[in-house]
Amino acid sequence: xxxxxxxxxxxxxxxxxxxxxxxxxxxxxxxxxxxxxxxxxxxxxxxxxxxxxxxxxxxxxxxxxxxxxxxxxxxxxxxxxxxxxxxxxxxxxxxxxxxxxxxxxxxxxxxxxxxxxxxxxxxxxxxxxxxxxxxxxxxxxxx
Amino acid sequence: xxxxxxxxxxxxxxxxxxxxxxxxxxxxxxxxxxxxxxxxxxxxxxxxxxxxxxxxxxxxxxxxxxxxxxxxxxxxxxxxxxxxxxxxxxxxxxxxxxxxxxxxxxxxxxxxxxxxxxxxxxxxxxxxxxxxxxxxxxxxxxxxxxxxxxxxxxxxxxxxxxxxxxxxxxxxxxxxxxxxxxxxxxxxxxxxxxxxxxxxxxxxxxxxxxxxxxxxxxxxxxxxxxxxxxxxxxxxxxxxxxxxxxxxxxxxxxxxxxxxxxxxxxxxxxxxxxxxxxxxxxxxxxxxxxxxxxxxxxxxxxxxxxxxxxxxxxxxxxxxxxxxxxxxxxxxxxxxxxxxxxxxxxxxxxxxxxxxxxxxxxxxxxxxxxxxxxxxxxxxxxxxxxxxxxxxxxxxxxxxxxxxxxxxxxxxxxxxxxxxxxxxxxxxxxxxxxxxxxxxx
Numbered sequence: 245x246x247x248x249x250x251x252x253x254x255x256x257x258x259x260x261x262x263x264x265x266x267x268x269x270x271x272x273x274x275x276x277x278x279x280x281x282x283x284x285x286x287x288x289x290x291x292x293x294x295x296x297x298x299x300x301x302x303x304x305x306x307x308x309x310x311x312x313x314x315x316x317x318x319x320x321x322x323x324x325x326x327x328x329x330x331x332x333x334x335x336x337x338x339x340x341x342x343x344x345x346x347x348x349x350x351x352x353x354x355x356x357x358x359x360x361x362x363x364x365x366x367x368x369x370x371x372x373x374x375x376x377x378x379x380x381x382x383x384x385x386x387x
Numbered sequence: 388x389x390x391x392x393x394x395x396x397x398x399x400x401x402x403x404x405x406x407x408x409x410x411x412x413x414x415x416x417x418x419x420x421x422x423x424x425x426x427x428x429x430x431x432x433x434x435x436x437x438x439x440x441x442x443x444x445x446x447x448x449x450x451x452x453x454x455x456x457x458x459x460x461x462x463x464x465x466x467x468x469x470x471x472x473x474x475x476x477x478x479x480x481x482x483x484x485x486x487x488x489x490x491x492x493x494x495x496x497x498x499x500x501x502x503x504x505x506x507x508x509x510x511x512x513x514x515x516x517x518x519x520x521x522x523x524x525x526x527x528x529x530x531x532x533x534x535x536x537x538x539x540x541x542x543x544x545x546x547x548x549x550x551x552x553x554x555x556x557x558x559x560x561x562x563x564x565x566x567x568x569x570x571x572x573x574x575x576x577x578x579x580x581x582x583x584x585x586x587x588x589x590x591x592x593x594x595x596x597x598x599x600x601x602x603x604x605x606x607x608x609x610x611x612x613x614x615x616x617x618x619x620x621x622x623x624x625x626x627x628x629x630x631x632x633x634x635x636x637x638x639x640x641x642x643x644x645x646x647x648x649x650x651x652x653x654x655x656x657x658x659x660x661x662x663x664x665x666x667x668x669x670x671x672x673x674x675x676x677x678x679x680x681x682x683x684x685x686x687x688x689x690x691x692x693x694x695x696x697x698x699x700x701x702x703x704x705x706x707x708x709x710x711x712x713x714x715x716x717x718x719x720x721x722x723x724x725x726x727x728x729x730x731x732x733x734x735x736x737x738x739x740x741x742x743x744x745x746x747x748x749x750x751x752x753x754x755x756x757x758x759x760x761x762x763x764x765x766x767x768x769x770x771x772x773x774x775x776x777x778x779x780x781x782x783x784x785x786x787x788x789x790x791x792x793x794x795x796x797x798x799x800x801x802x803x804x805x806x807x808x809x810x811x812x813x814x815x816x817x818x819x820x821x822x823x824x825x826x827x828x
Contacts, residue, residue, distance in 0.1 A: 311776050
């Protein structure tokens, strides 16, 4: 139900995410989804990968600071209002979205939304109650 | 099990600690005159410096006249390497020690038989001030060898009549086994090594609170009140600070007493002054400055107005323990570390304190000084650790802001904080290079 996301600290300078990405590529780790959050000085590379344990061990051994956090993945129809249907499930609740990112799926028929909630368990409850499909980890990693 | 420390037996060796102030001054003046005369007679460097100033040993008529004498600095000991500062022929020297200099040649220090006896006596008095007595079992984990810590504490412990285990430093598992199996009651080491021993004991399932060890005499490096609280709460022992330096004698220049409110200096053998490190002027009692020490009894290597580079201040009033010896505040920093940024004195140790306060443990950091439009800029680069890293931008920006505020609070000036990737700040095998000053570029 919850998906493991890797976050990596990177300084906001040319070439600083090449190293970790090259390392993962060499070890045959596939990036399923990724988002780069940035400030003027530093960035956080957030990734969902095919083998998060191996990726974390590899990145740490190479001296990177990596954190694993649990996020939720939701599949929605890729059409106007697809996201709104999900957001409405939280209308009137205190559940906060820390951040989110999205990518198209099934050749544009659907989209996958990745959410970082402050309270993922409460969020799962709301999504289920609203009849929204929360993806299992196998559905995301193994697609 | 801990035993009560209240009933400390009478220690005759501590008698000089209670010398009436006027007697102390008379003793100091007589010893100062003898020391200056000896150095004048036998140490070329000292005699030349006196003559440059038109001074002779007769110029010392009162204790205040000491301020007319030239300073001695560490470089003088290096320049005269190995034996140029000796005032005794080698036939009278019974011991040599040397400091491991971080750059170039070490400095060599010498002791006559009488010097070793004086050293032993101040170490006996140091242990006694910490409540150590005959019957105690002292685990001496200071390094034995050219470093003065090991043998200094060893002679002091034996002189006191305690049992000394000369285990020296290192081999932590064996340290813990000995502490446990031999019923050790007192440990001597550097505070950082003892913290390491505490961690290792916990890993081995040994709880020091359950052992008879009840006191630690820690020195040879600056440490803080928060380290003391941590040591005491984790082990149930009393942690005492001892001060000394090889150039003067080794450990035993000053020590805390049961009150743990500053370090008493053994003023009958070492004459202390506090000076302004910039101007060299003697500061009024109570002002913070650099500690300058003159040996009053040393034969083999008298030191006249030796600049310790340690920053401290005399504490006011008489210690509630009853000793008449003056106290200095615990030494937290050294003047040769001092930076002047926009006219404000800044010590790397203050930066460390701020980082430690925010992060809980000290991250790798570096201070970078630049000058922009004629104004000093201070940047502190801090490596991100797994403990503080977050996947949320807001949390990292908040960490950054907290660091800026903590630095502002401690230093009184605004520093820019840059979070950097791990392993980007260069590591050093010896002393860490904490400061990069690009202001003159």
